Amino acid sequence: KQEVTQIPAALSVPEGENLVLNCSFTDSAIYNLQWFRQDPGKGLTSLLLIQSSQREQTSGRLNASLDKSSGRSTLYIAASQPGDSATYLCAVTQGGSEKLVFGKGMKLTVNP
């Protein structure tokens, strides 16, 4: 059974720091990995999708990497801003099942 873990559960940093958010998964047989952002009381916003054959994806200040063999992904946020404060969720599409399996998320607070 696939399990997705995000540690730590919460992180508070001053503005301007470069951040690394971690995600690990137990079963490397995945189709892809997706990073989402969830603001309080809102739905999820897709940030980046990495296919299993890819190593990384970039969008603006965000860079996500995938090491499928070791079951890890990282989301790198450059020059963090208060507007980056949200919960970040990692999810993998499990091979053969067509379903997303989510981690519990990491709550990020960027202080001005």
Add this chain to the structure above:
Amino acid sequence: DTAVSQTPKYLVTQMGNDKSIKCEQNLGHDTMYWYKQDSKKFLKIMFSYNNKELIINETVPNRFSPKSPDKAHLNLHINSLELGDSAVYFCASSQGLADSYEQYFGPGTRLTVT
């Protein structure tokens, strides 16, 4: 324009009642999903439909019945509501099946059963 919309946003009801949540997407996507986010914020898939055909039913009680009248809509009907059904329910859609395409989420429906 809202890509994935859900109604209502909030729903408060008593145990034993029957209620429905509606979802619509205007992205032209073929696949739609329902997720449940519990009080611990853990998000878990419930159902997935592709071209109006059910492809995932994730051991959800049969009190929950999804209905897809067309590709743009996936509604969730819940019979005999229980306290444990209280959660936030998210609808999502993707261009195709989850193995290749990113998913777009609606704003969620917060269901409170008293």
